[in-house]
Amino acid sequence: MAASMAAGGGAVTRLLLGAPGGCGSARRGASARQVGPGGAGPGGVNVVFIDRSGRRIPVQGRVGEDVLRLAQRHNIELEGACEASLACSTCHVYVSQELVDKLPVPDEREEDMLDLAPQLQENSRLGCQIILTKELEGAEFTLPKITRNFYVDGHVPKPH
Ligand code: FES
Numbered sequence: 001m002a003a004s005m006a007a008g009g010g011a012v013t014r015l016l017l018g019a020p021g022g023c024g025s026a027r028r029g030a031s032a033r034q035v036g037p038g039g040a041g042p043g044g045v046n047v048v049f050i051d052r053s054g055r056r057i058p059v060q061g062r063v064g065e066d067v068l069r070l071a072q073r074h075n076i077e078l079e080g081a082c083e084a085s086l087a088c089s090t091c092h093v094y095v096s097q098e099l100v101d102k103l104p105v106p107d108e109r110e111e112d113m114l115d116l117a118p119q120l121q122e123n124s125r126l127g128c129q130i131i132l133t134k135e136l137e138g139a140e141f142t143l144p145k146i147t148r149n150f151y152v153d154g155h156v157p158k159p160h
Contacts, residue, residue: 043062043063043064044060044061044062044063045060045061045062045063045132045133045134045136045137045139046058046059046060046061046137046138047059047060047061047067047070047132047136047137047138047139047140047141048138048139048140048141049071049074049076049078049140049141049142049143050140050141050142050143051076051077051143052077052143052144052145057074057076059074059076061132062132063132063133063134064131064132065131065132066084066127066128066129066130066131066132067091067093067127067128067130067132067141068080068084068091068126068127068128069084069128070132071127071141076143077143078090078091078093078127078143079091079147080127080128083128084128084129086109086110086113086126086128086129087113088113088116089113089114089116089117089126089147090147091126091127091128092114092117092120092124092125092126092127092144092147093124093125093126093127093130093141093142093143093144094121094123094124094125094141094142094143094144095123095124095125095130095139095140095141095142096123096139096140096141097123098139099123099136099139099140100122100123102135102136103125103130106125106126106129110125110126110129113126114126117144117147118144118146118147119144119145119146124144127141
């Protein structure tokens with residue numbers, strides 16, 4: 001049931017980790033990118049992606065939208081090779097510590113896929129399984145430096 005942590009060697013129960021009070025405070029005052037039709041308004045949730053180069057990208061998502069789709073809508077390099085069917089780990093993100101405590105505990109299928117993600121950390125989650133709520137206002141999602149693509153030729157599928 002519990003996923004073992006790939007990085008660092010030893011098996012660690014993810015459910016026991018995630019002590020409150022970590023780093024990762026949301027930056028206030030950054031303007032979010034405009035969203036397309038149906039976005040923003042009272043259902044809007046402002047979050048920040050931190051890309052592989054460390055660039056902070058504030059965006060506004062919609063309540064009910066998953067983090068993978070939000071990233072793809074803003075051309076942020078989060079792959080999502082299996083299109084949210086829990087068959088890959090290419091939507092791997094690190095979530096800010098406060099968010100670890102706000103999100104529902106990952107289910108067993110998400111844990112299994114996370115076990116395949118390189119550079120797994122205790123705050124690792126699959127972006128396609130994080131559904132935006134108002135409670136996630138100010139959340140930060142950091143892209144890991146690498147992902148494991150299951151295409152041998154390096155092909156990156158386009159969302160559709
Ligand atoms: Fe494959 Fe999220 S896109 S598990």
